[in-house]
Amino acid sequence: AMAEATRKRGFEYYGVADHSQSAHYAGGLSLQEIAEQHREADRLNKAYNGKFRILKGIEADILADGSLDYPIHILEQFDFVVASVHSLFKLPKKEQTERIIEAIGNPRTTILGHMTGRQLLRRPGYDLDVDKALKACAKHGVAVEINAHPWRLDLDWRWHQKALDQGCIFSINPDAHSIRELDHMHWGVEMARKGGVPAKRVLNAMR
Numbered sequence: 482a483m484a485e486a487t488r489k490r491g492f493e494y495y496g497v498a499d500h501s502q503s504a505h506y507a508g509g510l511s512l513q514e515i516a517e518q519h520r521e522a523d524r525l526n527k528a529y530n531g532k533f534r535i536l537k538g539i540e541a542d543i544l545a546d547g548s549l550d551y552p553i554h555i556l557e558q559f560d561f562v563v564a565s566v567h568s569l570f571k572l573p574k575k576e577q578t579e580r581i582i583e584a585i586g587n588p589r590t591t592i593l594g595h596m597t598g599r600q601l602l603r604r605p606g607y608d609l610d611v612d613k614a615l616k617a618c619a620k621h622g623v624a625v626e627i628n629a630h631p632w633r634l635d636l637d638w639r640w641h642q643k644a645l646d647q648g649c650i651f652s653i654n655p656d657a658h659s660i661r662e663l664d665h666m667h668w669g670v671e672m673a674r675k676g677g678v679p680a681k682r683v684l685n686a687m688r
C-alpha cells in the first residue's frame with residue numbers, strides 16, 4: 482500500500498525502511514518478517530516491470546558500542562541501511578560521537594538517520610560533535626539524512642553548507658509511518674533548498 486501510494490505521488494522508487502529488531506516499541510522486524518517483506522518486494526518489482534521500484538531498506542538501531550543490531554550477513558540482504566540512534570540519548574558528547582562514528586564506518590551503512598535526534602518543541606538533540614560526524618559521513622560515503630518529518634527537520638539546514646563543504650551527500654526521507662506522512666517529503670525538500678543543497682548531492686534525486 483505504501484509503495485502504491487508513493488508511485489501515485491509520482492516518485493520513481495520507494496525505499497521501505499521499517500524499524501529493526503531492537504525496536505520492539507515500534508514493531509521492529511524479525512528475521513522471518515524481513516524474509517517475507519523481501520519476497521513481497523521481489524514480487525511487486527517484477528509486476529512493476531521497471532516502471533517503479535521498491536528498494537529494500539531497514540532502519541537499524543545503533544547500539545551502545547556503535548554496532549548495528551543485525552549481523553552483517555543480514556544487513557547485506559538490504560539495498561540500503563539507515564543507521565539511527567534510538568536509545569542512550571544522554572551519553573556524554575565524546576562517547577555519543579564515537580558511537581555514531583563507529584556506525585558510520587560500518588560498511589553496510591548507507592544513510593545516517595536523524596543525526597542529532599532532536600524533536601522540535603519536545604527535546605533537544607543528543608550531545609554530539611556534528612562536525613566530526615559529517616567528516617566521517619564524507620569519508621565513508623554515508624548520506625546524511627534530511628529527515629523531513631515536521632517534528633524533526635534533522636539535520637538542521639544551518640549545517641547543510643558545512644556538510645556540502647566536507648563533501649557529504651544527503652538523503653531526504655519522510656520518516657513516514659503512514660501513507661499520509663509520505664506527504665512530509667516536501668518539508669525536507671524545502672529545508673534542503675534553504676540549506677543550499679543542490680539536487681546532485683541528494684541520494685534520492687539520483688538515478
Ligand SMILES: [Zn+2]
Pocket residue numbers: 540565567594595
Ligand atoms: Zn528513527
